[in-house]
Amino acid sequence: MAHEHGNEHQHDQGNDHGHDHGHERGPVADASVRVARASDAPAVGFVQAVVFREAYAAALAPEVLATFEPRAFANAWRATLEGEQSRDGVLLVACAGEQVVGFAAVGASDDADADTGTAELIVLGVHPDARRQGHGSRLLHAVVDTARARGRSELGAWLLASDEDTRAFLTAAGMVADGAHRERVVTPDGGTAGELRLSAVLADPEAAGSAEDAPTDRTGQVGADDGDPGSA
Template identity: 60%
Template sequence: MSSEHDHPHDHTHPTGPLADASVRIARETDAPAVGFVQAVVWREAYDGVVPPEVLEAFEPQAFASAWRQSLANPPQGVYRLLAACAGDQVVGFASIGPSQDPDADAATGEVSALAVHPQARRAGHGSRLVNAAVDTLRGAGAESVHAWVLAGDEATRAFLAASGLHPDGAFRDRVVSPAGDTAREVRLVADIRPDGPATSP
């Protein structure tokens, strides 16, 4: 998960009235837009983390193809792809599902990917995606949620901390290249039980 925060960037933002902002369940036809956002954000987030040849492989078409297949044949369980929209345009997404961590119980959900296009940040899309993810997971019976974040991505960690997720001390070194290069990630968690300490991340 990377670069889902709404922090300032040196990008030109559209002028004029803001388009209606919303979050909805992604459709198969959203795959190209989601793939484009993911390619832009992943290249930004992993620059200097993965080898250049890996960075170059972050192509919109490849991501879109994977999302299209996933949306056409979704896995069983509460796996969802949420799309953040400005009007009709998809400007961000969040992927959620049951936690795959070996130490997680059945009531643990995970935000496995979260991204907002750089030119659409500072408009609340990231926060709306997090809230929708938590609401969806809670509705499916989850009592806690976690997300893995690059250890050096302080801005994303700060955004998620402001949303109610905090490090629990767990970390992992994920292989990020065919040559075996690794990137360290840390885990952020939140209690999302209605009567828990963090009811609305």
């Protein structure tokens, strides 16, 4: 999603990743999504650093990628979680058992063409080791529920124009490119990266039936969102 450079790396969309750290696989841990606590900041910072280094590898120089450090991300999230929430902002975490393996943030959109009924998926990422376990889909469902609970009827998301994996994930969930583009400053010296916006109307839960958590596209068709992509 949207990315701001520096040590405040808390607003971006990286990859849909999951987590199971390369050891022998035992039984799959119980999966869940919940609202983040301040104590989750280090885990979220770790996941975000991994996700962002991968997502921006083709767009940024190695020395810039090296600044994507877990501690910087964690400090930014801790400040957010311990401070007053603004713009209806909510940080959600995906867990495998007790372990945080992914995160997503949703808030009110501040795009110039957005009305009060529009929410923004600010960032969504899952650790690479935990991909294809449904964490990304569960996070997106929780984002939709959170947006609806705050009276939002539409969801938007900015992402790197070159991030085909994330775009595929969100498109499969029912979001579509709405024609909006922008250049985002992503380096200390003013370097930019192109971004595009996806959006969707949020389905009425009563009308959506069993797929009530999924966004809909502009035609009102509920998007398929059962899997977990390689990146989102």
